[in-house]
Amino acid sequence: MSGKFYAGFIVISAIFAGAAIYYLQVYGYYRDIAVNTPAAEIRLTTNAGVAEPIMIDGFEGIDADSSPIRFRACFRTPQTMAMMTETYRVYEDAVPLNAPNWFACFDAQAIGAALESGSAVAYLGEENIIYGIDRVVAVLEDGRAFAWNQINSCGKVVFDGKPVPEGCPTPPAREGN
Secondary structure (H helix, E strand, C coil), X not given: CHHHHHXXXXXXXXXXXXXXXXXXHHHHCEEECCCCCHHHCCEEEECCCCEEECCCEEEEEEEECCCCCCCEEEEECCCCHHHHXXXXXXXXXXXXXXXXXXXXXXXXXXXXXXXXXXXXEEEEEEEEEECCEEEEEEEECCCEXXXXXXXXXXXXXXXXXXXCCCCCCCCCCCCCC
């Protein structure tokens, strides 16, 4: 009798733990970004190296404090791709990251396909918005736009525990070291 009880307890505990982990990963840590807050301001880096806000409409965004790459946003911009490409830095290695299924406006596969086909262009939003993380903004021909945070080349090396490569900024000091 006691063996069945303990086995049942372990199985039920595992089910609850699995459900809690799933909930936290998909829903728990995310929060909506309110419109008209600094977090909802979309900036692009000009060819001169200055990040400046762009005109947007219909902003929807999510973020989480648990990871610097959980930021996702969807919006529209009235600026044309031709004007933007002349003014702002194109981001060559843009790879849209998946968003939770419930954040339906952000489809990473569709954005990636649009970038590959040339019907969208990715721009550098802000370099090192957090050390080693760039904000990337992809704009489609019809004015729909998407933003996400992506690990940059400096971050990939430093986050793996390797020395800072030449041309990368010095990482900030870690707390507790």
